[in-house]
Amino acid sequence: MVGRSGGVSRRNLIQYGALTIGAVAVGAPFMRTARAQASTFKVGVITSLSGENIFGGNLTRQGYDLWAEVMNEKGGVEVGGERFQIEMFYGDDQSNPATGADAAERLIVQEEVDVLFGPYTSGVTLAVQPICHKYGVPMISGSAESPNVWKAKPEFNFGMIPAVDTSSGKSVGVLADMSDPKARSIAVIGVNEPFSKETAEGFRAGAEDAGLEVLAYELVPSTADMTPTISKIAALNPDLVAVGGHEEALINVVKASKSLNFRPKGLIMHYGVTNPAFARELGADADGTSGIAVWLPSVPYEDEVFGTAKEYDERAHNRWGSHPDYTEAACSASGLVFADAAKRLGKKPPFSAEDKVALKDAIAETDITTFYGPVKFEKEGNHYHDNIQPVPVLIQIKDGVSVPVGPKDAAEAELTYPLPAWK
Amino acid sequence: MDLLLQTLLNGILIGGIIASFSIGFQLTFGVLHVIDFAVGAWVVLGGYLAYWMSTLLGVGGFVSLPVAFVVFGAIGYLIGPVIYRVRNSRYARPELMALALTFGLFTLLRGGALTLWGFNTRSVPTALSGESLMIGSVTVPLLRVVAFAFACAVAAALFLILYRTRYGLAIRATAENRHNAGLMGVDVQRLSANVYGLYAAVTGMAGVLMAAIYSVNPEIGLRYTLFAFFVAVLAGLGSVGGAILAALLFGIMESVVATYVGSSYSHLAIFATLYLVLLVSPRGILQRGL
Secondary structure (H helix, E strand, C coil): CCHHHCCCCHHHHHHHHHHHHHHHHHHHHHHHHHHHCCCEEEEEEEECCCCCCHHHHHHHHHHHHHHHHHHHHCCCEEECCEEEEEEEEEEECCCCHHHHHHHHHHHHHCCCCCEEECCCCHHHHHHHHHHHHHHCCCEEECCCCCCHHHHCCCCCEEECCCCHHHHHHHHHHHHHHHCCCCCCEEEEEEECCHHHHHHHHHHHHHHHHCCCEEEEEEEECCCCCCHHHHHHHHHHCCCEEEEECCHHHHHHHHHHHHHCCCCCCEEEEECCCCCHHHHHHHHHHHCCCEEEECCCCCCCCEECCCEEHHHHHHHHHHHHCCCCCHHHHHHHHHHHHHHHHHHHHCCCCCCCHHHHHHHHHHHHCCEEEECCEEEECCCCCCCCCECCCCCCEEEEEECCEEEEEECHHHCCCCCCCCCCCCC | CHHHHHHHHHHHHHHHHHHHHHHHHHHHHHHHCCCCCCHHHHHHHHHHHHHHHHHHHCCCHHHHHHHHHHHHHHHHHHHHHHHHHHHCCCCCCHHHHHHHHHHHHHHHHHHHHHHHHCCCCECCCCCCCCCEEEECCEEEEHHHHHHHHHHHHHHHHHHHHHHHCHHHHHHHHHHHCHHHHHHCCCCHHHHHHHHHHHHHHHHHHHHHHHHHHCCECCCCHHHHHHHHHHHHHHHCCCCHHHHHHHHHHHHHHHHHHHHHCCHHHHHHHHHHHHHHHHHHCCCCCCCCCC
């Protein structure tokens, strides 16, 4: 009786349903045509917008978004004398590689993105690579630093930041070389996840190359309390301590060290020290900590979109309320690489499957200079498709600010060594 | 020998830190019969309350402790009846409904924290941050001692309430059989709201200490939920006394294994122990769990 008293009868329901399905079926080709005539580039971003890597995930998002906003202000990406706006699509990997792979597939299949910008973590990047290969969609990674990302020679993936094995080892060597009196020993701590572990391995290899005695090499779970590890290392009394991890772990290492009244002569950490949040949260306790940067606002590079590195820094600060570190900068520069490759390719959006493969080839031939520095991807070897052009700089936090202290030709201030005892 | 003493001290203090947010979790299970997955979110929000007070009012973490007690006590008192209602509903499997409710609450609070405070890791200063005391060759981190003392004080207060007051008798009676307690004149619903309020207040205070000792960000709540759940299972679900013992065991094992075997094996050893305890003594190490 429901159908006769003002509701919907079964017959009507079937009729409406059939009409709806029919409308969708008839309209679908036109919807497809609407996309076919799109005047925007669809850019998909997979990154950690939740989960344990939410901090870094949002750094990458800020970098990618800033590029899209600035490019759109300037009219968009130029192809054949015409400009096309950029539309950003996001997939949250939830700090989980498998979820990242699913998100990439959704962006490619459902959103039909023309290009992907890569995740914050190397672990998710590795999981997304096969998806890019399967669908033939190029991905530019503005954050991944693990050497493992490039060892498998990913055909469709390109990295903006030099792999950490090229930077952490060199930096610990620079620190050892500049130390006075000369450092003789080191203890290495790494959080037990792929990137941090490889950073720690890079520190260990660099230390051995620099002739330092490695007194301890500890891998700790990301959820562990740091005091047992710090106590163990304090008992060995190394000159240097090197830590591979992300911001939360690094903050906890400094806090645990201070609570146990242990301060080595030199402390180097990666990644997170270059982010202003590290110094802000630790206050004066952050001073003296060294880190690695492949970009700083003081580098002497510029481009037509962002201007100088200093101008990029100001623009990012005005937009997000914090100064960018090298990851954020590299993510913005990823957009510049895409814009340059699309311009050289000369194809208007949307890209066909063949266009996307051709875009990949165009990205591989990139040879440009941006505010971030030179960008040119390796074509063979263990760093295949990684941009190893930027030179790592050893920074040290002084009065809450990251200052380049080495190598000597890049230094803007003297390295504080040995570090004073805790106040 | 010095390293061994330092290792044991580190372990005991880690145990105290974990106990500080696990005790309330146990009490809630004992009375409401709910495994409250939101425990980690209360810890996180306690940390953020202290962070807010530190940045907006310029006060240290210790001043935030009584504020956290009042604020989270009030919030818990309001939420308690909802949880009680779901747990005692006539729908099928109310225990699973309650579990889903607290998990949803956890997700909601985590999202709220992300919206309010963003994704940055934050830290809370206190008068004792980084301060330590040397006793012989052993370094005693004072802030961790405060957390340990807090856990002991909470446990002692709970024991006094539970075993030396008529109200405690009503709580224990409700934990044992809420229908019979109701027949004896206990207002079970109100008592449940009070217990949840007390639990949220104590856990929020523990969150202040967590943010001062470590740091706080919206995502670390899950870690505290897992630790509290681990301690609860090892202790025997619902056993407050067992929670302290289990937390100390957790801390000492983590410290000893990290120092003498390797940090990467510490959690492996801890969870292997949990597995063995569940096999040998499913009601927890004191055999007092539900």
